[in-house]
Amino acid sequence: MAAIIAEKGSDAWWYMKVEDLLSGRYHDEASNYETGTDTMHVGIDSGSSWAAMLGKRNGLHFPADLYLEGTDQQRGWFQSSLLTSIAINGRAPYIGVIVHAFVLDEKGLKMSKSLGNIVDPYTLIRGKNQKKAPAFGADVLRLWASSVDYTNDVMIGPQAQHQMSDIYRKLRGALRYLLGNLHDWRTDDSVPYDDLPRIDKHALFQLEIFMKNIMERDENYQFFKIFQIIQCFVFLDLSNFYFDVAKDRLYVGAVALPGEVAELLARQLLSISRVISPILPHLAEDVWQNLSLPPWKMVPQRDSFLKRGGRPRMKNGLLHLMKRSIFGAKFLR
Template identity: 50%
Template sequence: GNEAVMKALEASGTLLLEEAHAHKYPYDWRTKKPVIVRATAQWFASVEGFRDEALACIREVQWIPAVGENRITAMTEGRSDWCISRQRTWGVPIPVFYDTTSGEPLMDEKTIDHVRKIVAEKGTDAWFYMELEDLLPEEYKHLAPTLRKGTDTMDVWFDSGSSWASVVEERGLSQGAADLYLEGSDQHRGWFQSSLLTSVASRGQAPYKKVLTHGFVLDEKGYKMSKSLGNVVDPRLVIEGGKDKKAAPAYGADVLRLWVASVDYTTDVCIGDNIIKQTFESYRKVRGTVRYLLGNLSDYDPAVDAVPYEELPAVDRYCLSKLAALEAECSAAFASFQFYRVFQALSTFNTSFLSTFYLDMAKDRLYIRDKTSFARRSCQTTLDAILTALMAIVAPILPHMAEDAFQSLPYKAATGAESVFQRGWAASPAEWASFPEEEVGTWDAVLEVREKVNKVMEAARNAKLIGAGLEAKVVVHCEEEALATRLAAMTEETPAGVDELRYVLLVSQVAVVGEASEVGAVCGEHTAEAETLECGRGQVTVGVAPAAGQKCERCWNYSVRVGECAEHPTLCERCSPVVISLPNAPTPVTAA
């Protein structure tokens, strides 16, 4: 074609210049061959008549993230007429008949209604296999010899864009609008928009109340996945593993779901072997906590053994206040579809509070105290509350873990539920969140002091002053008088022996002194520099010295009272009564 034009121009003397020019040209993405563009007759749907109404409906929808509203608004404002016909041999047919001579179309309310009834009974294929005369209503059958069936099919976006009619409207759900449409960000131009246009045009309302869009899944290095690059992550391989389970272990569906919940889907997200391994470690930590809780509730029945909230030790009520805050945060995050916030809050609570503090200090109450003692039962009451909350929080994300934990409960659920999903969300009692702010602040300060004590004890271990933490005596000075008074009160023995500072710090003895210099006088070089607490409660100075007394062979605490019990001379004042009360108590030691 180009050569013929050039020859004609040259022959007429009008060719001024000939040169090669590179220009963009469409290529088929499958065959990699150039596409021939030609004009053909098509069916169009005009959006001009209801564009403003569609824009008004967009403003009534909640878009997640909010930038989605700007995207679909701009696309709808600039939307041209919609070409709804396609030249394919499969799909939903456009029910139109053409005059074989003039090509004039025949499609009116009568023909459409007749074909609609046929399709409702026999499906869309009826258009292709039924005789033309049978597809015409009675009053038009005489025209059959002069007509032919149309071969165009409907744009698939019109198909999916009208799915609300059968999924929602015909079922009478949600006032004709779906609660949520969920898809990738590219669907502002596709499904979200086609659904909006068909719904607004036919009934004047949006087909959805909320629309959530997510980014694309990329490989671990941030590249688009492609079979040719070999970087596609197969979900089934993550769940079931490969042939070599060492190289490609089976992580299970929960781990893949946890990865989905952990990422901020508002942007593109990455996945790969290392990312899945990290997710699996997070999964193992949560599962480990759940197993710990179940193991320590094996002899607990809340109907018999639960301790009323108002009787719980302060540390338990502090823990429940943290749990109530976690539930509130996760509930709000679920409601706003911010699943990564659930993951972050749960991980922080599990690792920074439960594992490093509450469950650690709970071991003494669970393993050392008498089986039915107040100290142990109050701790189990708190553990049961934690387990109940964790099962509810993780159930939408880790359903298999949650159900496994529920079926392993040592007691029947009070609600009679036979599944964690029948039990529902475990909303915490209002009293849990009513723990006084002053008390919360004090316990927050105690945890900060605990962190500083741990640093000093680690240095003391490296210096070979102590081995285990229970070999230590800790000396503390607090600049703030109110905090010092509270910590001093926690060094005194209590009947329950729960809120004592030595159990919180996991050492054998604690002394609170009035002057910072006294810390150095007792602990010498194993005294840390004074540090300011981040909670705003002034400076603290801590030091470590060897604990006084002997080591109890049962609880490993050091006490000057080891040996007071003649029957059990190697036990401390706490352990000897417990051992004596055991049904199969060891034979007492007798003097020679």
Template identity: 50%
Template structure:
């Protein structure tokens, strides 16, 4: 249909005019200014406003004093109010919609009808379009205690993560009155009675106390099972009062859980130590609990609130039965029908995955992720198995050495253990389980397996059973085993208990016992006390070994070069020469603290050959002596090894069949 443009007019120039209702005769309606939700980018900028059928429209209707008409019943059908009864009984979304179009055409009010795509709200569960209606509800005002609630959020509660404070503060600060009524077939009823004719509510303290006593004796279902006069106090009976059918908002219901649980039981505390739930609960349980508690008790119902993200599948997609991407925790623990594709990982691996996830954001889970976590679990378990195996003949009371007499390497490792334990304790206190996971996994793999235990093999396997250098190492291993097991226990309780039951001291006990009966780490343990009291000394020791470990990395690189070219096989086949420029004072001092020379010529733990696991190691002051070696690595990084030059040749001498060290003295 061709249309002729007669002129242009701005929307604000129409405000205040009236127009004829397109479906009802002799009815005029005003043109009013809308809100920010009306734009020219989405639609025409000219919209129909129905105050009884939309929140934004309701606000505009209240402002402009428009009539609140909502001619739709509970079944989604038009009532007699709609177009003077002409649409009564018709479905709003089907035949009623078609009837409206037909009437508009007949009245000459509709210029064009055509389908087009636009946004419309759908119910997430039924996947059907929704209908908004203005209905009578019960509200609780928050104005009387809003400021006290905001003060409690800021001053009385610790939020984990800290961003949760701002999130809930903004919600409480800007929230409207709380609609506490719902129209459900079952729930906690709102104890209101109504006059049968006028629908005026009847409610006072006496009625509330009567209902309260009834619920205490028979439960809230009695509201639905009994007649009104059976519930009401004597003076209200016989008046024909009708029970209300509204139920309480479930968030009000759950928001009172602090009163029914922590505030009502002697074994619990009020306020609660911790509330934890998903991040969506700033709008739900956290807020409803806060508001009910502040309103009735003047304080928050919790001291700390922890929020976490949601669990998504491996691709970051929300889990859904219809999609088929739901990960079943029991299948992770016990395995699926096909154990090759869905192996049984056990509860500890599932718990380790939880600890490994940064719950401040949404977390992912799937076969690939679980496989990685299982690998981490095996690394931790194998490290503990190694510690158990090498302390099987060790009795700390009988064989342990005084800690202040241990070699520098062993004292350094005990200091590192004390630091890791302190950091893990702090992380536990702050609910940073991912930090605990990272600390312990790194300590087990980098500090123990790749460094300390690698060096310790010579002492543990070659030295006499009661040799001082072996007992020194076992003293450290026993303390490592003790502390790591306890630190892992909250995350991996089954593995920790397995380790505890395998300890010689546990097996020797006459009565069965559990790790979880022995409490947390002993803060007064001697190795922790020495570490904390000698912080300056340990700081120097830690810096020294930081330099030595950096040098060890360069030596290992040079050994790998020699190994790739078949000059050596095992690292004990190597003779190492190291040059450090005089400008690298810290490195020079660190390497000077260890004895140089052949490994077979000394039992000292603090020796270069022991730390680098080479048959012969020497630090030289002439760079050319290093350059003469068959394999040379010059470090040019900006770190502590800058300017270091390492050379590797095959060691001179004969290989010892017992310790595999190559030395000219073997066989002589």
């Protein structure tokens, strides 16, 4: 049958005789068969896609790590994939399932041509009219996508993109500040962990917790929480706090950029750049192209508190006490 369809097309089912469709031992039993006219539900057809894909193509193993579709497929593709695979393999074709909701217009209405409310992503990216439909760029749209809880219906439009554009500019400004303070830095003046001021130890532990929280949310596909963690760390922990208390050491005195501050700024810059790269690839690439040193040289390989595995870890309770003492010192300034 497969050879016939390959040669003559699927219409062969309708115009060829039953005995011509059957081959081998079935040919003589043609009178016991007839060509059916029923239509197979598309859900069963798509639900058997695992048979053609998983374990057959390079990099696709059975079962799949994840099946991803909209809420309408809870009674469609998810269900038919489960039923067909259990019938044949005795197990589901996937390990996990993510169900997402849908994108609506800014008024919360379903997009349709008849309503004329379809939001074109290319218009948001490239722009159409500088006043009514300015260009926001791909990174801003991607930032919006990472910020919303995909388990609920979300709204999109120029207003949402304007808000994301403001956040994007603040994030870009923080990275530019880090880059600017590292433009002439070299790794020769790095400081061992034990010699760090308490404020820098605190900032280092904050960075460690930041990366830990990012990885945990990423493993659980909670991308909108990653967006929140990035905002909190960059805007509050860094811009509003650490940059403020470290500025005297940055700009006052004979040494323009003390080694302990510079090394910590470098670590913050590289960590944030890596975290945002899946969400904001263009911004991350801008940072990478403007580093004063190649990234593998920005973290010294000798005895440095940034060396992988070379720094102690602090329990949350002790970190909380340290944070209280540092905030108290800040308010006394």
